[in-house]
Amino acid sequence: MKRVYIFIAALLLIMPLYAKKTIDIDLSNQKLYAKENGKIVFSGNVSTGKSGHATPRGNFRVIDKERLHISNKYPEPNGGAKMPYMLRLTNKGVAIHQGYLPGYPASHGCIRVSKATAKKLWRWGSIGTKVRIYGDASDFRYVKKKPKKRKYAKKKSRVKKYAKKRTYKKRVRHYVKREPAYQIIEIYDSWWV
Numbered sequence: 001m002k003r004v005y006i007f008i009a010a011l012l013l014i015m016p017l018y019a020k021k022t023i024d025i026d027l028s029n030q031k032l033y034a035k036e037n038g039k040i041v042f043s044g045n046v047s048t049g050k051s052g053h054a055t056p057r058g059n060f061r062v063i064d065k066e067r068l069h070i071s072n073k074y075p076e077p078n079g080g081a082k083m084p085y086m087l088r089l090t091n092k093g094v095a096i097h098q099g100y101l102p103g104y105p106a107s108h109g110c111i112r113v114s115k116a117t118a119k120k121l122w123r124w125g126s127i128g129t130k131v132r133i134y135g136d137a138s139d140f141r142y143v144k145k146k147p148k149k150r151k152y153a154k155k156k157s158r159v160k161k162y163a164k165k166r167t168y169k170k171r172v173r174h175y176v177k178r179e180p181a182y183q184i185i186e187i188y189d190s191w192w193v
Contacts (some may be wrong), residue, residue: 021129028135044117047101048137049109060131064088085118105137
């Protein structure tokens with residue numbers, strides 16, 4: 001009986017090492033999903049290929065992993081663009097790497113992710129991890145986010161200036177000696193202007 005429990009415990013400890021890891025990239029929503037055994041572990045926004053430089057759709061595997069990669073093609077003609085935390089998908093140069101995220105498809109075919117997502121993905125993924133790219137980037141609709149309102153923004157008053165009641169706080173300090181400390185007395189004054 002003890003052997004059965006030991007065997008089950010060993011299986012439970014070993015299972016996470018052999019978890020089925022996949023990366024799903026949805027072009028129509030510009031999202032990346034990292035999954036283990038079908039459950040989403042983490043996700044992030046992406047920026048994929050713009051029109052004329054579309055990101056290829058299909059099933060791929062990570063064929064190379066490089067911490068500090070420098071492009072030999074972009075910017076043209078000599079290359080030199082930094083692509084940290086790179087996971088290569090094809091021999092033609094398509095990869096997942098850290099880059100600028102404007103909120104819409106803007107790359108030359110690669111899949112750009114934020115720095116935090118790129119670090120997580122680079123540590124989490126390995127050579128041979130399955131990558132599925134699906135959807136259509138032309139279906140993506142960019143919605144510009146409204147700026148957040150300030151907490152302490154000045155509010156416009158609808159009351160006319162001459163009819164406004166103004167209360168002034170007149171702060172007068174009187175020190176009254178008491179044992180063991182001094183007490184501060186404040187006097188408030190208000191009037192119409």
